[in-house]
Amino acid sequence: MQSSRVKSISCLVDTDIAIDFLRRREYALKLLGSWAEEGLLAISTLTHLEIYQGIKAGEEKATNAFLDGLVTVAVDIPIARRAGTMLGDLRSKGKTIGIADAIIAATALHLGTPLLSNNIEHYPFPNLKAIRGLISKDDPQRKASTGYYDMRRLSSHHRNSGDT
Numbered sequence: 001m002q003s004s005r006v007k008s009i010s011c012l013v014d015t016d017i018a019i020d021f022l023r024r025r026e027y028a029l030k031l032l033g034s035w036a037e038e039g040l041l042a043i044s045t046l047t048h049l050e051i052y053q054g055i056k057a058g059e060e061k062a063t064n065a066f067l068d069g070l071v072t073v074a075v076d077i078p079i080a081r082r083a084g085t086m087l088g089d090l091r092s093k094g095k096t097i098g099i100a101d102a103i104i105a106a107t108a109l110h111l112g113t114p115l116l117s118n119n120i121e122h123y124p125f126p127n128l129k130a131i132r133g134l135i136s137k138d139d140p141q142r143k144a145s146t147g148y149y150d151m152r153r154l155s156s157h158h159r160n161s162g163d164t
Contacts, residue, residue: 004102009071010039012108014117015050016157017133022051022059022066031116042071044107047098073107082106086125105106105130 011023012163020028035041048067055063073079083106084098090097101122108115114129123130 007039009042009111009113010035011074011113011131012042012044012104012105012111012115013047013070014119015043015047016118017116018047018051018066019054020118020133022063027134035116040071042073042107042111042113043067045072045074046103048072050100069070073111075103075107076154079103079106079110082110090124095124097124 013035017028017031021032032041051063051067075083080103083102086106087097087099087102101119105115105123105125105128109125109128112120114131115123116131116133117123118133120130120132
């Protein structure tokens with residue numbers, strides 16, 4: 001059924017969740033499938049970088065199909081400035097985090113969407129709504145490679161944002 005309204009972005013997906021999806025971890029397949037029903041899934045351009053630094057030969061096609069099916073948010077001047085301010089605020093309190101994590105957090109705040117991550121501790125920002133994909137890092141689902149999810153279905157779902 002066609003709808004005249006355009007779907008909005010439901011969440012920003014952190015790199016760890018994206019990698020677990022690509023590794024076909026059952027929890028990640030279900031998690032992203034569920035959030036995809038709510039709206040479009042987004043990632044930062046930094047997630048592309050982080051995924052590609054660990055990509056193995058033969059994984060490019062599936063990785064590209066997955067990434068191309070998501071909304072990619074580029075790091076622009078407002079996001080960069082916000083991330084820099086957030087890092088400065090933390091540093092003034094004696095805390096430090098990685099630049100990539102600050103940029104990803106600033107991207108979620110810029111979009112006004114939650115951030116899906118298993119690394120909640122990487123995001124100590126009071127205004128950020130960070131949602132853990134797993135109950136705990138020791139959850140056996142994280143280690144399981146069971147399940148199958150048709151990435152073409154997820155990709156076409158995002159490209160065809162007029163569908164309900």
